[in-house]
Amino acid sequence: MGKVVIKHQATAGTAESSDIQIVIDGNDNGVDINLVSSVENQFGKQIRKVIRETLDHLGVENAKIVAVDKGALDCTIVARVTAAVMRSADQNKDYDWEALDTWNA
Amino acid sequence: MKTNKVGRQIPDEIAEKYGVFEGQFARKLTYTKDAAKVTNVLPGESKLVDTIHDAILKTGLKDGMTISFHHHFREGDKVMNMVLAEIAAMGIKNLSLASSSIANVHEPLIDHINNGVITNVTSSGLRDKVGAAISHGIMKNPVVIRSHGGRGRAIEEGSIHIDVAFLGAPSSDEYGNANGSHGKATCGSMGYARVDAEFADKVVIITDNLVPYPNTPISIPQNHVDYVVVVDSIGDPDGIAKGATRFTTNPKELLIAQNGAQAIIESPYFKDGYSFQTGTGGSTLALAQYLADEMRKRQYKASFALGGITSPMCTMLEEGLIEKIIDTQSFDKGAAKSMKDNANHYEISASFYANPGNKGAAVNMLDVVVLSALEVDTDFNVNVMTGSDGLIRGASGGHCDAGAGAKLTLIMTPLIRGRIPTIVDHVNTVITPGESIDIVVTEIGIAINPKRQDLIDAFKNSTLPQYTIQELRDKAYAVVGEPEPIQYNDKVVAVIEYRDGSVIDVVYGVDQ
Numbered sequence: 131m132g133k134v135v136i137k138h139q140a141t142a143g144t145a146e147s148s149d150i151q152i153v154i155d156g157n158d159n160g161v162d163i164n165l166v167s168s169v170e171n172q173f174g175k176q177i178r179k180v181i182r183e184t185l186d187h188l189g190v191e192n193a194k195i196v197a198v199d200k201g202a203l204d205c206t207i208v209a210r211v212t213a214a215v216m217r218s219a220d221q222n223k224d225y226d227w228e229a230l231d232t233w234n235a
Numbered sequence: 236m237k238t239n240k241v242g243r244q245i246p247d248e249i250a251e252k253y254g255v256f257e258g259q260f261a262r263k264l265t266y267t268k269d270a271a272k273v274t275n276v277l278p279g280e281s282k283l284v285d286t287i288h289d290a291i292l293k294t295g296l297k298d299g300m301t302i303s304f305h306h307h308f309r310e311g312d313k314v315m316n317m318v319l320a321e322i323a324a325m326g327i328k329n330l331s332l333a334s335s336s337i338a339n340v341h342e343p344l345i346d347h348i349n350n351g352v353i354t355n356v357t358s359s360g361l362r363d364k365v366g367a368a369i370s371h372g373i374m375k376n377p378v379v380i381r382s383h384g385g386r387g388r389a390i391e392e393g394s395i396h397i398d399v400a401f402l403g404a405p406s407s408d409e410y411g412n413a414n415g416s417h418g419k420a421t422c423g424s425m426g427y428a429r430v431d432a433e434f435a436d437k438v439v440i441i442t443d444n445l446v447p448y449p450n451t452p453i454s455i456p457q458n459h460v461d462y463v464v465v466v467d468s469i470g471d472p473d474g475i476a477k478g479a480t481r482f483t484t485n486p487k488e489l490l491i492a493q494n495g496a497q498a499i500i501e502s503p504y505f506k507d508g509y510s511f512q513t514g515t516g517g518s519t520l521a522l523a524q525y526l527a528d529e530m531r532k533r534q535y536k537a538s539f540a541l542g543g544i545t546s547p548m549c550t551m552l553e554e555g556l557i558e559k560i561i562d563t564q565s566f567d568k569g570a571a572k573s574m575k576d577n578a579n580h581y582e583i584s585a586s587f588y589a590n591p592g593n594k595g596a597a598v599n600m601l602d603v604v605v606l607s608a609l610e611v612d613t614d615f616n617v618n619v620m621t622g623s624d625g626l627i628r629g630a631s632g633g634h635c636d637a638g639a640g641a642k643l644t645l646i647m648t649p650l651i652r653g654r655i656p657t658i659v660d661h662v663n664t665v666i667t668p669g670e671s672i673d674i675v676v677t678e679i680g681i682a683i684n685p686k687r688q689d690l691i692d693a694f695k696n697s698t699l700p701q702y703t704i705q706e707l708r709d710k711a712y713a714v715v716g717e718p719e720p721i722q723y724n725d726k727v728v729a730v731i732e733y734r735d736g737s738v739i740d741v742v743y744g745v746d747q
Contacts, residue, residue: 148653173654201654
C-alpha cells in the first residue's frame, strides 16, 4: 500500500466496554501513541504493538494517536485504527480491499 | 519461603506465624473457646447512652484495642463511618479493625489508616478504593483476609479477640435485644454480628429504632449487650441490596446459567430433598429459575437452601419448592421480609454457617453450591479477591467454606470478561483451592475436575459440551491473547488465611 498522509484530525470507535476510541491527527516526525487502557498492566504493550503495526500496514509514517481503550480485542483495534486513518485521509469510498486483505486476515 | 499445597510461596515469617495450607481438611482443629469479659448490670441500671461519644467513653476503648463491626448493611452502612469518625475525633489511635467485611461506602477508612487511628485490619473483603489503597501500600502491617467461616473460627479460638463490638441493629429495646428484620433499615439476618456479640468484651448496640422491651425475635440477646445508643439513621435500605439481585437479560450470562443448571440437574445430587446454596449476580439468579422449573416438573423439593439469601430463594420457599432457608446474610429487602414473615426462614450465625473449627457447620450438610470467580486456573484454584490488575477489590466471603463443605461445587464464570481471560495458567490470588472445585461452567461448556472421576463418568453421555480446563484456558487465550503477568513489588499487603487458619496465599503490593 502506498503512503497515506493524514489531512486532518479524525476519530473512530467509542468509549464503550470492549471498544477502543482512536483519535488520529497529523504529526511532524514519526508516530506518537498516547494510550489509556483499562487493561494497561496486562495488554498495554500488545495494544501499542497492534496500533503501530496497523499504521505500518496502511503506510502511515507520521501520526499522533490518542487512544482510550476499554478492553478491545486486537481485531477491534485494527478496525478502529483503520477507520480513523481512512477518515483522516478523506478516503470515504473505493477502498482497496485487496490491499487490506493482504495483511488483515 | 515455604511452598504450600497449592504451590504458593509463603514468606517464612508469615509461614511460622500461621502455618501454611496443607489441604482442605488437613487440620483437625481443637480449641478452647475464647471467653468474653463480663461486667454485670444490676437492677435499675440503664444501658441507654445518649451518644456514640459517650458509649465509646463507657466501653473504656483505648489505644491498641480491637474493635469490630458487621457488614449486613453492605453498601448502605452508616455505622462504621460514624463510629470511626468519633473515635478519630477522640484521639484514640493504633486500633485493630476486625469488621466482618468492608464495603465501598467505607472509603473514609483510608484517612483513618493514614492518620494512625487504624493500624491493623482483618476482613473478608476490601472493595475498590480501600482495596486499591491497601494494595498501594498505605498500611505497615498486612491485612488478614478471612472467610466468613474462618472469621468465626478465629474469634471463637481467640486469634481475634474483640475488645469492643459496635453493632448496628434495625431494632433494639433498651436492654439490647436486637434483630435485623424489623425497623427502618432492615437487613434481615444478623449472622455475622451474632459472633461478635457473643465473644466481644464490650458490646454496643447502635439502633435507629428503639422499641418497647422485650424486642422479639431476639437475634442478639440482652445478656451479651453492654450499651444501647439511639441515632438518627444506621443505614440506607437501598444500599443494602445494591447490585445483589440483578436479573439478567444478557445472553452470555443466560447461557452460563443454562449450562450450570443442566450440570446440576444431570449430576447424581439432583434429587428430591437435595440442598443447595447459590450466591448473587445475574447468572446465579437465572440458574435458580431454571432449577425451579425442573423441580416443579419432577415435583422435587429442596430440603434447605443456605447462605447469602436473595428474594428468588424466598419465592421458592413460599411456593414450597424449598422446605427451609437457613440464612446468615440477607442480600435484599425481600429476603429480610421473608425472615420476618416466614417461620421456615431461619437465621443462623456465621459460625453455625461455616466455621470449620466448630462441632459441625451448616456448609457440611450442603449437596450443591454454585459460586462465582474472578479467575480460575488450570489447577482449578479460584481467585475472588484480586482484580486482573493485581489490586485487592473482592471478598473471600463464604467461597472456600461452601466449596469445602458441599458435595458438588460449581464455579460459574464467563470464559472472558472484556479482554480479561477468566481461565488462566495461574490465578493472581488463591482463595479456594482447586481440590474444593468440581465443575467449572462457562458459556461454551463445562470442565470437570479430573480428581472427580465419578462425575466424569456421570457426564459421559451428557449433551453438555465438555472440555479439559486447559482447553478452556486455550480458548480464552486464543480470543484475547496471553496477558502479561502483573508487576508486584516485594511488600506483602495481605495475608490470605484459609478457613482453617493456615496461609493459602499472600498478596503483594502494586506500585501506583
